[in-house]
Amino acid sequence: MKRDTMLVRMGALLLALFVAAPLYWMLITSFKTPFTVGQTPPQWFPHPFTWMNYRTSFTYFDFQHYLMNSVIVAVASTLVVLVLASSAGYALARFPVRGRIGIMMALLVVSVFPEIAVISPLYLLMRLLGWLNSYQGLIVPYTAFNLPFAIWILRNYFLSIPREMEEVAEIDGAHPLRTFVSIIIPQATPGLFTAAVFTFTATWTEFLMALTINSSTPYRTIPVGIALFGAQYTVPYGDLFAASMVSIAPIAILVLIFRNAVVSGLTQGAVKG
Numbered sequence: 001m002k003r004d005t006m007l008v009r010m011g012a013l014l015l016a017l018f019v020a021a022p023l024y025w026m027l028i029t030s031f032k033t034p035f036t037v038g039q040t041p042p043q044w045f046p047h048p049f050t051w052m053n054y055r056t057s058f059t060y061f062d063f064q065h066y067l068m069n070s071v072i073v074a075v076a077s078t079l080v081v082l083v084l085a086s087s088a089g090y091a092l093a094r095f096p097v098r099g100r101i102g103i104m105m106a107l108l109v110v111s112v113f114p115e116i117a118v119i120s121p122l123y124l125l126m127r128l129l130g131w132l133n134s135y136q137g138l139i140v141p142y143t144a145f146n147l148p149f150a151i152w153i154l155r156n157y158f159l160s161i162p163r164e165m166e167e168v169a170e171i172d173g174a175h176p177l178r179t180f181v182s183i184i185i186p187q188a189t190p191g192l193f194t195a196a197v198f199t200f201t202a203t204w205t206e207f208l209m210a211l212t213i214n215s216s217t218p219y220r221t222i223p224v225g226i227a228l229f230g231a232q233y234t235v236p237y238g239d240l241f242a243a244s245m246v247s248i249a250p251i252a253i254l255v256l257i258f259r260n261a262v263v264s265g266l267t268q269g270a271v272k273g
Helices: 002-029 052-059 061-092 099-110 121-127 137-159 164-173 176-187 189-205 208-213 222-227 237-269
Strands: none
Touching: 002 237, 052 061, 052 137, 052 237, 061 099, 061 121, 061 137, 061 176, 061 189, 061 222, 061 237, 121 208, 137 189, 164 237, 176 189, 189 208, 189 237, 208 222, 222 237
16 A cells, blocks of 8 residues: 555656646746857756846737737636536526537537637638637637536536525525526536636637737737747747746646635536536
C-alpha cells in the first residue's frame, strides 16, 4: 500500500514538473533583456532583472487594446452562455421534454464538432450580416460553440438537486420562475462556476475564429495580437513571453479562486445522468 502511494506521489510530482517547467521558463524569460534571452548556457534566473518587456508590450505593441477586447468578448460570451445553459439545462432536467435523448445526443455531437469544419461558412455568414470586425462577430459563435457543453454540465447538476425543494416552494405558492431563480440557481452555484470557468477559458484562448472573423487591429483579441508580435526576421521573445504571462494570469486566478467549486460542479453533476 505504501509503495503504491509513493508511486502515485512520484507520478504526480513528475506531472507537476512537466507542466510547471515551461511556465517557469516563460516567466523568467519575460524578465530578461534581449541580449540574455538567447544566451548560452541559458540563465535559470534573470540577470539583470528588467520590466522592459512588459513596458514594451503595452506601449509599442498596444497589448492593452488586445486585452480589453478579450475581456469584452470572453465576459459577454460567458454571461450569455450561463443564462441560456441554465435555462435549457433546467428544462431538460425537470420537464418532460419530447425527444430529450435526441437533444442530449445532438448537444454532445455539437460540443465535439471541430470549428475548422465550419469556419468558412461562418465567415460568409458573418460577412452577410455585416459582423466582420465586430464584438458580436465573436460573441455569437463563441456562445454557440460553448453552449452545448455548459448545458450538459448544468443539466446533470440540476438532476442532483432534490426535487423536494421545488415541491415545498410550489406548495408555498411560488411561481416556477421564482423557484428557479431564488432556490435552484443558488443551489447550483458550483455548477455555474464550472460552466463559467470552462467557457471563459475557451473563449479567452480561442485563436482560429478570432483570426478569421476579426482581422482588423481594433478588434483583435489576445491570441491573435500575440501571434502578430515581431517582424519578418526577428521574434521578440521577451516581449512575447511577457504578454503571454499577462494573458494567462486571469485564467490562473479563476482556477485558484474557484478550484473547489469547479471540482464540486464536475463531481456533483456526475452523480446522476
